[in-house]
Amino acid sequence: MRRKVLFVTMILLAAALLSGCAGGPVRGATWPGLAADENAAYLADGPYVFAISLKDGKELWRYPAETDGDFVFYSTPVVTPDGLVIVGSAGKNHSLIALDPNDVSTSNNNVNSPGLAWTFNEARDQWVAPPLVVDDKLFAVNADGFLYVLDLQDGQSTKKAVKVAHIDGRLWAQPTTDGGRVFITSLDHSVIAVDIETYEVLWHEDIGGAVTGSAVLGPDGMLYVGSLASRLEKIDPASGRREPVLEAENWIWSTPSLDGDTLYFGDLNGRLYSFNTTAGRLNWAPVQPDGPITASPLLRDEYILVATESGSLFALDRGGKVLWSQEVGGKIYTTPVAAGDLILVAPLETEFYLAALDQNGRQIWTFTQGN
């Protein structure tokens, strides 16, 4: 009898442990996506996309109204000029959806939820990258290796999907454009240029390491991109010819932030780099806040704000001197967002989902589901 109980207990324990680590529609499977407009913050955080009032941190609406096990959201929401909120699911459901905040209704469980302007269901894998809005089109890249070009109004594909990456060429970063070309980065170690009108692949350059961030168009007309080969690369957008310009200490995860002719970016050793694209060298020796950096630095007039995995924010002046630091808590992987006078931070492993801070790092409000 005792052995039977032991056996059944072990089975249940194993089932519970496996289920617990299956990465279902729960918070914390990975870090959330965060965006804002002048009224609300939009947080894609596991089972829900939340709209949160910037005034007081109260929930304005959430999507879906009730948990749907097939939806997992963590790609950064994109707010279109028409006010639609576009976000993709990384769950079993691979939809890219356009939410209409002007069409909010209250569901049976007394939750406000926006209407769906459209959904796009043809992608075969998860949505990690936010789409790029160019005029009336969306350039959306999926982890299935395809670029989907959609009509912004109805989400219909304007052309059959374009295969831009090799097998397992997961596309995790928002594309960028110079007006004539769309530049896509891939985990298959590539940067790819696609003609913005014909959607033809113009060039496909192997840079020797997976790329998780977007390419940045520098003031010199060149593309700059960091990679998990721990290098910053300079790429000619016309030909795709590349030149490594900086060796970092560890993986460069995020998209560099461009300020004039200077790129700011961090690495997983926790170093913050300030690279002058004109001079082709660092402005100052890398500074090391207090933990690995996966978020892009947030540029403000007065300072550069760096978030670390240790859960801290560091404000540095353009010379690399720390002006102030603030411990937010948890682990910060998501790039902080500025919304008016507020700085929004979405840490993992904290009781709250989102914190709003003032310009000096003082906490104004926090948001948790249900508050």
Add this chain to the structure above:
Amino acid sequence: MWDLFVSIFVNVLIWIYDVIGNNFGIAIILFTILIRIVTWPLNAQQMKGAAAMQELQNDKDWQAIQKKYAKDKEKLAQEQMRIYRERKISPFSSCLPTLIQFPIIIALYQSITRSLGSTPLDLLKLSRSIIFPFLNVSDLIPLNSKFLWMDLGHPESIAILGFAFPTLALIVAITTYIQSKLTMPASTNPNDQSAAMSKMMSIYMPLLLGYFALNFASGLSVYFITSNILGIVQYAMQGKANWRNLLPGGQKKVK
């Protein structure tokens, strides 16, 4: 400690993946063979323990004791422990390999998802999991998750007439059932707890592993199937496979 355990799995898997030319499915199969080799002493112990328990269950003296103390459970338990001591039988030795499977399954599941880096956080964790200095993981990322018709990072199914047919889950359940049936000892004693336990396992384990295969990354199913086939081959080569158990009423024929 647990994270180190998972990290070792991750490193071995990625090392095999690198050596064999970037095929994660083959890496899982070779890794499973490695696990079987490492746990070989435990399996041998299980077979030895099962044989000893079997011998005991068919022993006339033990059956007499069971009869004598049928209404005195406490005394029966004392006698049982005495016989275990005298004959140097460990009652849990036959369960241990099965129980050890669970942490291996959980660690393997975590190492598969971490190695494939299917979410940003998994990929970040992978960067911290590399402990073999000769592994240049940034060259290998992203690992090729495709194997045959499967994406090893996702649950598997094949669309047949618009219906998602869970092929691997069925194969896992069937091979688990076959393995447990083949290793089920023949018993003539109706009070044989060991036989009752084996029978229970032959029902629950295929269902449980089939459920896992249905819901979790198909890389885990590759492990289950390989492990089951190796188990069947191992028992067959040692001449210990009880093929008659697979037939309806096979247990009765043993009598």
